[in-house]
Amino acid sequence: xxxxHLICARCSGPVVEGRCPAxxxxxxxxxxxxxxxxxxxxxxxALILALTLLIALRxxxx
Numbered sequence: 605x606x607x608x609h610l611i612c613a614r615c616s617g618p619v620v621e622g623r624c625p626a627x628x629x630x631x632x633x634x635x636x637x638x639x640x641x642x643x644x645x646x647x648x649x650a651l652i653l654a655l656t657l658l659i660a661l662r663x664x665x666x
Contacts, residue, residue, distance in 0.1 A: 610634075
């Protein structure tokens with residue numbers, strides 16, 4: 605989702621410009637990031653992939 609086309613109900617300005625506190629909060633919610641600037645879904649996916657690889661290597665060595 606992108607905030608480029610969203611209009612703020614409070615100030616009637618584009619959310620992407622962040623004119624009022626409501627705009628800035630909505631923009632932050634849309635562009636939420638986790639540690640190192642990565643999205644939480646990307647971090648979870650990387651962890652699942654790493655665990656799967658570790659399990660595959662562990663089963664393959666025995």
